[in-house]
Amino acid sequence: MREGEIEDKSYEDVKHYRRMVGKLIYLTITRPDVCFAVNQVSQHMQAPKVHHWNMVERILRYLREAPGQGVWMGCNRSTEIVGYCDADWAGDRVDRRSTTGYCTFIGGNLVTWKSKKQKVVSCSSAEAEYRAMRKLTSELIWIKGLLKDLGIEVTTPITMHCDNQAAIHIASNSVFHERTKHIEVDCNKVRQAVEQKIILPCYTRSEDQLADIFTKAASTKWFDNKISVLCKNRKWLKEDYIRSWIYWTFVIFHLLGYLTRKFMDFFGIQAQFEEIIYTLSDRVTLDLWEHIFGEVLKKSRFADDSESAMRVSSAIGDWSLRDIQGEERETEKKRERLLRYVMEMDYDQSLLVWHIATELLYQSEPATEESHSDREFSKILSDYMMYLMMMQPTLMSAVVGIGKIRFRDTCEEAKRFFKRRHIESRDIKKASEAILSVTAPTKAEPIDVKGDRSKSVLFDGSMLAKELKGLKELQELKDGLKEVKGEAYMWEVVNKVWAELLCYAATKCGAIEHAAQLSKGGELISFVWLLMAHFGLGDQFQINQGDARAWL
Incomplete structure (x- = not known):
């Protein structure tokens, strides 16, 4: 529920709300699936309403039902860097500011993600998407520098996936138009990275855009599909089956032992056996x-x-x-x-x-x-x-x-x-x-x-x-x-x-x-x-x- 849709009374225990949301913010370090939801409730720390607290409780219920959902890191020799960025244009119904979301992968493993409201109002969806591209560009340059410090040199351009073709054309066009002067700083940042072959903008359909879950709410089926791709590398799904097989073998073994003891106690043969x-x-x-x-x-x-x-x-x-x-x-x-x-x-x-x-x-x-x-x-x-x-x-x-x-x-x-x-x-x-x-x-x-x-x-x-x-x-x-x-x-x-x-x-x-x-x-x-x-x-x-x- 977004602010402005309903009128509600203030939540009484503000300190409790802040303390709980602070813990959820800390949890987003390892749980990208709750990143957008926590971003929404963290915007009302000053004067939370009752329905904001209901949102927090819903997040907690989700975490209780999915305690094992996290980031799966597969072991491979690839150091390829890939980034996804998206923006929900004018998604906030109070101030009409857009929400930026992006995530980055190294060797197919999710390493960083972000969901944040933009500081200014964007006049078009292209502008909102371009601001998200600028944020992701800074993140990719930082990751490339980090790998260089660790002795891993990235020579090929880093693929940046975006589902807005207008934003991709602006990044590739070296001529400024009147309609893009107000985002000139962002344009220079992204275009410079493109010209230096640090990044390579690539169009991606909205259905394949992984950063969508960081910008907007979604249905359960769509959300589960995105999370399964984000948090688990498909090449390593076999290891999940192995872990699941080991877990259930352990559970069945202990269950059989428990049933055997109950059977022996029922028929009075436990003492004779011991x-x-x-x-x-x-x-x-x-x-x-x-x-x-x-x-x-x-x-x-x-x-x-x-x-x-x-x-x-x-x-x-x-x-x-x-x-x-x-x-x-x-x-x-x-x-x-x-x-x-x-x-x-x-x-x-x-x-x-x-x-x-x-x-x-x-x-x-x-x-x-x-x-x-x-x-x-x-x-x-x-x-x-x-x-x-x-x-x-x-x-x-x-x-x-x-x-x-x-x-x-x-x-x-x-x-x-x-x-x-x-x-x-x-x-x-x-x-x-x-x-x-x-x-x-x-x-x-x-x-x-x-x-x-x-x-x-x-x-x-x-x-x-x-x-x-x-x-x-x-x-x-x-x-x-x-x-x-x-x-x-x-x-x-x-x-x-x-x-x-x-x-x-x-x-x-x-x-x-x-x-x-x-x-x-x-x-x-x-x-x-x-x-x-x-x-x-x-x-x-x-x-x-x-x-x-x-x-x-």
Whole structure:
């Protein structure tokens, strides 16, 4: 809608209008398709009307629907310069000034374009077109000089396409007439460039005039046709098809993956599929079973009555941590800090934190002869408990909580961390050292580090690993032992904590689920459950006074 066609009230937020149009002007650097439209709305910056703002909104809607429209630069060896110029004579219905539009190509690629209202009123269409030719002549001379500075010499005349034969005759005729004296300066500029064989005016039909879109509005079909020629070199359309083929291949691949996951979830085979890929079955070694048997036997000696038996079976690592040797103040502080990782966390959160800490210590601490057994047992039990939480949700339903969500968020945070540090996730040792190298403020809360919605415990596990390393160093200072002795003690504590976490899960899981596992060949946790039943540990094995089973 051009000014003067309708009467409308002023737009209230003038600053907002100017700010938005300023952004659109900046966008025309890479979007020639909106050049003319932005030129129209930019003429009303001082006192915009409501319908001017409606024009801005229409431009924004067009940009939203065509975000990928831009300038396609094809690679070729041609440095041929070609220019197109046009003018919309007396197109403005308020002051009847004409609009100049031109564009230039180098090697078939669009490089510059312009849409601007002329400063004076033209008395004829030839005059308006000639003023556009003068503007394009200056642009072509500048481009030729730029290429010369870059070491590219243009020796042939530059073709200038114009759809007005009168303007072309004026440029070619060396004699001034009375009717062209008022544009004598423009005539001299263009005619001089023609005589020096810098430019070569050429007549082009209006249907083939590419600069038309910079001077006037047009229908959608005509506009799309001009833009397709302007912004994309036809010799390189094959590359568009290749890019489109790659894009749709990528989309279809991800769509098939999404549908496959939905199909597997619907039929309940996702867990079985992941179990086949990510798990490995193996027999429990005699050393590991003797170790678990010994830990359960030690705890059973404290179960003198039903109350103490329930207290022993409910331990989630706190018994082993409270049993850390030493009465000094430093030892007491260390004990309290470690207890926070079992007492102030949910069971599933504690499992994941201790698993991360165990993995970090296992990958960063070399094995020694004294710590080998406890180190390997800790690693096995840590991996096994994670397997139960992720692959046996039915068996662990009483204690698993939101473990899968925490595991997923932790994996995503680890991926982002490794990507920022340019670390390959397959380089486990380097990845573990990078996580351990992160230092958090003493009073930092998890929400400050990972956000209020993330359930990640990646750096909680890192801090626990550092606390456990400090336990090793504290034990060395207290007893004056060698480093290997301190490391053996650290792994001994970790091993005992994992044994308690396993026993706690065994007592909380239902008897029906354990029986179902025994019918399939059995899980380690089910045998631990039977072992604890043998020693009378766990609330399900105690008969309180007054219970119906006590009468029997």
